[in-house]
Amino acid sequence: MAATSKEHRLSQHVYATLQTLSCSLVEGLYLREADSMQELLCTPSQHRTDILAWICSSICPSLSKKLPSLRSKDPISLSQELAVFGQEMMLCRTDDLDLITGRACPLRQLWFLEQLLTLVPDSVDSSEDSRAGGEGLLKELFCPEALPHLTHALTPTLNPWPSDIRGARKGQRSLPSRPRGEEVAGVTALLESTLAALEQLHDQCVFLRGEEASPSRFSVCALRVAVSDLAQMMSVFSRVYDTDFRSYCSRDPPSLRSHTHIFSTVHRLLTACNTELEVLRQVSEVSVCLSDTVNEVHSDPCYWSHGHKHTLSTQLEHLTKRYTEFLSLHHGTDSKLPLTEP
Incomplete structure (x- = not known):
């Protein structure tokens, strides 16, 4: 189909x-x-x-x-x-x-x-159609009814220049018109709304509040920005040191290295911390799984006795009871036996 x-x-x-x-x-x-x-x-x-x-x-x-x-x-x-x-x-x-x-x-x-x-x-x-279409267009353009429109299109009487440009071309300077009260009020309202929006945006930007700002959480992006700022400050200090302080001190200016033992130690400690947290998370998950398994073993009836399923605790109680009865019976029988010397 x-x-x-x-x-x-x-x-x-x-x-x-x-x-x-x-x-x-x-x-x-x-x-x-x-x-x-x-x-x-x-x-x-x-x-x-x-x-x-x-x-x-x-x-x-x-x-x-x-x-x-x-x-x-x-x-x-x-x-x-x-x-x-x-x-x-x-x-x-x-x-x-x-x-x-x-x-x-x-x-x-x-x-x-x-x-x-x-x-x-x-x-x-297509060639015949285009030729016929061209001939029809020429006939329509040069028909007696369209001839006045064609003459007007070839010799337009309307000056295309705007009034201010025409005045400048004639040597006349057009004075700028004063803004009206409605325009001033509209611009003022627009500026006030823009200022209110900027203040609201400033309140939302926590990092622009200075000392009153709450401490932000550590992030890789913040560390990257801090290292970049430190590198720029050290490069500027190196230039000033070479030009002004080189003659007074024989030591080389400090340099920022990408592979220092401090960053390596921090990275190693952070990696170890992450590994330990992952291990703890896995141990917690395994503990939860073991607890659920033990609860299921104790609570689910999985053991047969006398044609019915019983839980592990019930089965243990029954076995303990039978064993106790067996021991009591065995001790009673032993007490009736005569005592003999070995």
Whole structure:
């Protein structure tokens, strides 16, 4: 069913494309059903061969002079020539005569026709249409009714310059107009709303409050910014030291190294701390799992006795009771036996 619906959609698309391209071979057919369109496009017939020849001639106009002579000689020669053209378009092979004559599967034929139609120009007689359109446009422009409008467009009487530019071109200086009260009030309201928004934004930025700001949490980004600031300060100090203090001190200026033992030690300690926290988390998870398992063992009835399941505690109590009874019975029997010397 899915293949049939796809074939119907392709048939309708190919037939509609032929109508759009003004193919004379489909004019007057007035097909409405997809089955009829598929029968026209995928059944071997002279009409189908003529439609395929029209598509190929529309793509390559030089074929329109060659195909009629081949049609009059031998239909096989026409099919072979169309197969050669399909191979040149890289859509089939020269031995795909079943595809040309309409004996291949309908889906493959429709796909072949659809690919060929994509190569057809939008209008076969584009040169004649453009020439006719140009002549119609010239007639419309130079008709007696449109002649006054054309004359007015060629010699406009409206000065395109604005009033202030015209005054400047004439040597007159246009005085700037004073702002009106409404404009001043609007600008003032806009400035006040902008100031209120900036103050609200300043209150939300904790790092701009100075000493009153609450201490922020440690982050890698903050450490990176601090190290960058320290590096800039040390570079500036090194320049000042070389220019002003070098003659008074023989030591080299301090330098910021990327691999120092302090950073390595901090990184190692932090890594060890993270590892220990991960181990503690896993131990906690294992403890929770063991507790759940032990609770299930004690609470779930899993042991059979006298045809019923009992929990571990109940079973232990029963066994303890039986063992106690056995011991009491055994001690009672031993007390009745005579005592003898070893």
